[in-house]
Amino acid sequence: MNAPSQEPPITAERQRAIVAELRTVLPPHCLLSSEEDTRPYECDGLTAFRQLPLAVALPENEEQVVAVLKACRKLQVPIVPRGAGTGLSGGAMPVAEGIVLSTAKMSRIVAIDAHARTATVQPGVRNLAISEAAASHQLYYAPDPSSQIACTIGGNIAENAGGVHCLKYGLTLHNVLRVRMVTADGDVVELGSTAPDAAGLDLLAVFIGSEGMLGVVTEATVKLTPKPSLARVVMASFDDVVRGADAVADVISAGMIPAGLEMMDRTSARMVEPFVCAGYDTDAAAILLCESDGLPEEVEEEISRMRAVLERSGATAIAVSRDEAERMRFWSGRKNAFPAAGRISPDYYCMDGTIPRRKLAEVLTGIEALAQQYQLRCANVFHAGDGNLHPLILFDANQPGEFERAEKFGEAILSLCVAAGGTITGEHGVGVEKLDSMCEQFTVEEIAAFIAVKRAFDPAQQLNPNKAIPTLDRCAQYGKRKVDGGRFRFAQYARHYG
Amino acid sequence: MNAPSQEPPITAERQRAIVAELRTVLPPHCLLSSEEDTRPYECDGLTAFRQLPLAVALPENEEQVVAVLKACRKLQVPIVPRGAGTGLSGGAMPVAEGIVLSTAKMSRIVAIDAHARTATVQPGVRNLAISEAAASHQLYYAPDPSSQIACTIGGNIAENAGGVHCLKYGLTLHNVLRVRMVTADGDVVELGSTAPDAAGLDLLAVFIGSEGMLGVVTEATVKLTPKPSLARVVMASFDDVVRGADAVADVISAGMIPAGLEMMDRTSARMVEPFVCAGYDTDAAAILLCESDGLPEEVEEEISRMRAVLERSGATAIAVSRDEAERMRFWSGRKNAFPAAGRISPDYYCMDGTIPRRKLAEVLTGIEALAQQYQLRCANVFHAGDGNLHPLILFDANQPGEFERAEKFGEAILSLCVAAGGTITGEHGVGVEKLDSMCEQFTVEEIAAFIAVKRAFDPAQQLNPNKAIPTLDRCAQYGKRKVDGGRFRFAQYARHYG
Incomplete structure (x- = not known):
């Protein structure tokens, strides 16, 4: 940053x-x-x-x-x-x-097609409003970022937004079928289609997550998902973070894809419990929330399998939500982790990195070591099933040097993710925040390819300039890169693409 | 064509x-x-x-x-x-x-990672060879084009190949995690990653299905899928093609995603039965093959639900495969439909279009009318669950004018697909065959966007020139287009992008 x-x-x-x-x-x-x-x-x-x-x-x-x-x-x-x-x-x-x-004023739901299970909406429609409009058909829009009450589908498309249920139901990319958008030249273009496959280059995928750099969405057709008739969540405590992380891998290896699979460490649980009274085990080193949804008999069977795996993985306590109110209560702490951070620390900085699931324990240990090194607290809440980490770095901007230390700490966490074979963003995007980390993640040829595609859509570089894709000059200054060559090679290419 | x-x-x-x-x-x-x-x-x-x-x-x-x-x-x-x-x-x-x-000489399997369920292979590895190499881990590579014994993963990536099981397991796009490729400039670039999400523009999706126009694959990492412990297939007869098509929609509406859901009309069944002796009901107007795979108890439960839905939808006869040999026999006709066409007609022309599932009955009726109009026989075999049609137009190239009539018939079928809200290719690609149909499917702005992205990767247009994306000049000559404007507007844009 x-x-x-x-x-x-x-x-x-x-x-x-x-x-x-x-x-x-x-x-x-x-x-x-x-x-x-x-x-x-x-x-x-x-x-x-x-x-x-x-x-x-x-x-x-x-x-x-x-x-x-x-x-x-x-x-x-x-x-x-x-x-x-x-x-x-x-x-x-x-x-x-x-x-x-x-796009706030373009907030009309154009059509709900219950038979085809699609909704066509303008970009300013709120994420949750789609589900509300589809509720009478027992359908909903699956991706559920924490901000879903406020964030809009246009922004979700720009950032390829995720959420708690994306492990099973996919990211925005997997739930948007068609986008109508306007290019920097003012041309209207439709990407994707409601047909099962589309001819031509798959520009819909490149557009989703392009952070407003390729065009402005004016309409989108999204997939609707049948509402599961039942959902229950298992809450399991672990006396060791590494054991909790291994349990995540165990659940997936057992062939289950939970509707949600989230983890919080002790710092997080203690941070949110006084705030939401979710009933969290604040003595546990880590808490896992593991959800099953579907038909009642499927859910019962899966919950008992989840329970068995978590017990075998060394859970010290297990609770299963008995009704919808309790399920919402178990989730409330996870969903309110960010606001809760504001109660125990003057400032916090929420990171977002993704790592292969099997590296969870290793990276968590690494983050703990970094917290020592930078002398800052860090609360870990994350989409464990996706390997998508959200470390919350707690700091006080009024203490001289703390903000800078928090920034360095954050950058070091992202380096750790890249080194573990992961990526520098799971769902929050690059924006202005992670331009330098992009230079670390990608080679000069890869960044040159991003720049070339950006220019194909927007030759004058007017749409959201200087976001998401660093210039090669910037990378040359930053001086780190994925493979060999470093500073010189970036500088050399910068003459063509910078 | x-x-x-x-x-x-x-x-x-x-x-x-x-x-x-x-x-x-x-x-x-x-x-x-x-x-x-x-x-x-x-x-x-x-x-x-x-x-x-x-x-x-x-x-x-x-x-x-x-x-x-x-x-x-x-x-x-x-x-x-x-x-x-x-x-x-x-x-x-x-x-x-x-x-x-x-890429035939680059045929090495680089690594099988059973824990991460991935295979890393060179582009010349045959589709089926991946599954063979993974078999000892009870894993396989899911996309299964008819040519899977011969076709290679590099070609599968170029064409975004599908297959019988893609309804449940996805196309090539959904089963390839990472591609290493060389651009026209000779730069090596990695697209995608084995991490759950990737930062930067999603160039992997745009590369898959780009028909060799953006780069040459040198290595790919693909997803492996656990082998289901059991698979059984229901074969249902219908005395009316429209009723069979509606039954497809009924199965999906009932909330099931069969491992395969295929349909053959009477012409196809009669064509293949003498060739493979699959036991097909050659009196039926249409035959549906509907497969379930997974754990034995899941399969038994799903098969009985499929049976119930198909009966309710008016099936006149139903058979369920009793063992693996019978399952393979039921599928043998579907998988051998193309070679069998050669036994009853000197020549055949296999089309490939995709339509929304609910339009199946309507489009089949339209194809029948076109067969009358062009005075040619047409056998319909298709991935019904995906709405992916493969009409086989039967003709004799030695009869003057028949080849040209077959071509016109094929083009008319694709127009029918576009009019029904579908697309001109499901899995065979555009190549040189469907350049004109691309002009019908897409607006001038959309084709200009494809051309701009192609140029971003290959400014000198050296990689597979004149394939997959028509020039705007060509579209101006063809004179049809999706929306208004037609010939003039294509010609106008051609000055910039042609």
Whole structure:
């Protein structure tokens, strides 16, 4: 998380010209340009970095999105697309000389097709609103990021959002069938289809998770999943974190795919228990939550198999939710881990890395050693089944040097993930936060391929510039890379792609 | 399937220069240039189109692939990558002024990781050989194209190959975790990872199914699936094709995902029965094969549910395989439908389109009407569960005009698929065969996006030129397109992207 480079200043005259041009294509209530109005858009969930945009466009329909993008193309104005602004890696952080394009006003559910089990929605529809609209058909939208009450499908697509139930039901990528989007040139393009396979290059997959750099979503068709008639969760305590991590591998090796498989360490459990009263075993070194859903007889059978595996793996205590209220209570602590961190520490920094499941114990031990080294507490909550870690680094920004130490600690955790054969983000994206870590994860040729594809969609590099993909110059300065060659090779390539 | 444009002639002098250059980077036994030696490479499974390449390179390792691509880059020689040559859309058809790069000599299984359930293999490893190598761990590689005994994983990746079991286990896309490939510039790039999620743009998905236009695979890591302990198949007869098609929808609506769900019409059943003696009901208008696999108790329960649904849907006869030998016998007809066509017709043309499952009955009725119109027989065998049709058009090329009629009939079937909300290829790819149908499926902006991404990987357009993605000029001439605008708009864009 290095501070983004200083934005070049923009003259008042140019700002006026841009706003005047946008006024010709948007109704007055769809354009914000006073500092008072644009202030709420200065950052997303990564609040350490803030920047006022020169204006905020809030188009109400696809035609207006096209018109805004064409106007920006003409005037060479950068555009930062924004969903609900709940992202955690600064993907929606504005640039000073550019506008924010918010899809908040495009919040209509276009159609629910219960027979085909699909919903077609505008980008500003909230994640949870899709499930609410489909509830009468006993269907729901499966990916469930913690922010699902607020975050929107447009932002979910940009970040390839995950959630607690993604182990069984997949990420956003696996639940979006079709996207209609507008390119930087103002062209409308449909990617994917509701047919079982699509001809042509699979541009839908490359678009999902592209962090607003390839186009602006104007409509999406998502898969709906039948609501399971029953869900129960097993809560198991372990007196050793490594044993808990091994139990995760044991559950999966036994051939089960739990609807959720989450882990919290003692620091996390003690952090949330006073806050939510979930009934967590605060003496345990680690707590596992392992959920089964489906038909009642399937769930009963799977729960007893899960129980047996967890006992064999050395669980010191096991509880199974008896009803829906208790199931929600068991989950409440996991789902409220982030807000709870604010109660025991002035500040916290939530990391997001992914590792092969079998490396869980090894990486957790490594994080513990790093906590010692950086002299900071770290609470571990994570999607254990996916190998997706969310270490919460606790610090106090008022203590000189603590923020910088937290940043270094975070970067070291990501290096640990890369070294374990994992990746630097599971579901929060790269944004402005992890540009340097990208240089560590990928070779110069791989980053050059990302840049080339970005340019194929957006030759003038106006859409969300300087996010998600580092320039090769930056990597050359950072000086680390996956294979050999390092600084020199990045610098050499930077002449072509930088 | 229009004949590709005439290749420009190549001088003997240039041919000698190219072969001489390739000799400096390949051992003698890895380069074929005499007509006798290159003849076997003049076509793939789409034998109607043939073209001798100027040479065939058979590199034995990644370094040689890099060297061949760099040599071709220097001399501006087009490269057509080739797996086993079993493709059905002409994707591996050579170009006169270019070389074929066959991965046949790179056929080593690099590693089987039974714990992580992955296999890492070179591109020339045969599909079935992966399962054979993993068999001792009770694992197998799930996608099973009909050609699986011969086709290779490199070709499967190029075509995003499917198969009978893809309804439950997914296409190649869903079973390949990581690809190592060489770009047209000779850069080695890794796409995807064995970690649960990958940072950066999802270039693996765009690469899979890109028909050899973005790079040459040198290694792939694929997912292995635990072998089910039992598989049984229900064979159901219907006295009406539409009723059979509706039964497919009924099975899926009942919440089951069969391991295979295939349909044959009467023409197909009568065609294969004398050939394989599978015990098919040749009086039935349609036969459904519906498979269940998993643990014995799960299979028994699912088979009885399948039986109940099929009876309710109007099956006139039902048989369930009693043992593995009978299961293989029930499948033998489906798997041998293509060779069997050769016994009742001098020639056949296998189409490949995909439609939403609920449109099956409607499209089948439409195909019947087209058969009348074009006065040709058509046997329908297909992956019904996926909505992936494989109409076999039977004709006699020795009868004047029949081949052309078969082509028109095939094109009309694809138009029917597009109109039903489907796509022009399920698993055979576009190749040279369906370039015109691409113009019908996609808008000018969508094809421009494909072209831009192709150029991002291969600016000089040397890798498999004129395959899979039509030029906008071609579409302008073809004159049909998905939305409005037609010929003029394609022609207008062609100036930029053509």
